[in-house]
Amino acid sequence: MAIGYPSADGGTVVLSDVDLRVERGDFLTILGPSGCGKSTLLRVVADLLPPLSGAISVLGHPPARARSRREVAFVFQDPTLLPWRTVRENVELPLQVGRGSVTRPVETTADALLALVGLAEFADRYPDQLSGGQRQRVAIARALLCNPNILLMDEPFGALDEITRDRLNDELLAIWRRTGTTILFVTHSIMEAVYLGQRVLVLAARPGRVQEVVDLRPMKGANGGLAREAPEAVAAMARLRQLLAGQVP
Ligand SMILES: Nc1ncnc2c1ncn2[C@@H]1O[C@H](COP(=O)(O)OP(=O)(O)OP(=O)(O)O)[C@@H](O)[C@H]1O
Ligand SMILES: [Mg+2]
Structure with a gap:
């Protein structure tokens, strides 16, 4: 699937070759440089923007169905x-x-x-x-x-102080455990991506693409949790930092 915005010459591709499967109940955090297409990707899942090419299915159907049934909720980057x-x-x-x-x-x-x-x-x-x-x-x-079955969150905690952010991270994990909601969560914080995510989607810019999906499940406990200072968390953060800095091919 390619995603982007329609234009006079057919469309401006933001992310190409997006081939991604998110299982029900997953907690996918999304990292990538500003302007790489994180918000655009969520818009496609929410049926606010059609893919430029290829197809997406949400809960087994075209995204319009989940949208009309209110199975997807969106927390936008700017609260509306x-x-x-x-x-x-x-x-x-x-x-x-x-x-x-x-x-x-x-x-x-x-x-x-x-x-x-x-x-x-x-x-x-x-x-x-x-x-x-x-x-x-x-x-x-x-x-x-x-x-909602699917919760799309676009940098929801970016404007919060660290203590409130930590508390809401814990509340969100508790909600996720209790409800089994599938969550796609965009953040610029590597720490938040590791603390919350079962998997981390790393996007790259110019050209926009999926760089890597880092699976954190093997290092997380049965309840999907991991202490912020755990050595595995620190190692995962270092690797993600390298990926984002372009130091890992
Ligand atoms: N409505 C639009 N029409 C055309 N291009 C757009 C539109 N909205 C965003 N873009 C472009 O698409 C690209 C990706 O934008 P997007 O908002 O998805 O980035 P992002 O990864 O969410 O960035 P940030 O971290 O700054 O929020 C950018 O180059 C942006 O200029
Ligand atoms: Mg954005």
Whole structure:
């Protein structure tokens, strides 16, 4: 599959030869230099952009099906909240918009999810009364409300301080273990990619392509976890750093 953007001369390829299989329940973290196509790849999975060539199947069907059934939730790089709705009303948005209503059982309430992301006391505020990181956490709560089969997260924790980020990493792992949700997670943090991912997809730029898929499962415990300072984690981070620096052919 090639992915990119349509243009007058047929299309600008961002990533070529993407041949990737993500099993249900996988937690795939995605690393690569700015502009290499990480967000574009998520857009294709979410059915916001068709592939330029080749095909993609999501949950065994064309991506439009998963989209219309709300089986895929997207946390965008820039949180997209409606300014005229309170925080709670923003989280509840997926229950009210779109064709019909959500058919999948809702895992929990907006207030429970806001508590999970540490925003319980902000439920009645409006987005412009929140910090950037707080807005991002509202977007995460909203994505979790529909109990999606696939969760696409585009640098969701980039704007957070390290302590909050560590806490939300742990919460996300707990959610992943509990729900078996398939997660595709873009990050610029090598540490985060190793801590969260079962596999790490390394993308390269110019030309955009898949450089390597690093499988971390052999070094992770039965629950998919690994201490941040474990020697295996440190070694995996060093290897990923070399890959990203172009020091490994
Ligand atoms: N709507 C668009 N039309 C045409 N080209 C686009 C469009 N959106 C992005 N691009 C181009 O596609 C390439 C990949 O962009 P993308 O946003 O996927 O990168 P990224 O890996 O997510 O980068 P970053 O880490 O900075 O978020 C870039 O060269 C970008 O300029
Ligand atoms: Mg991006």
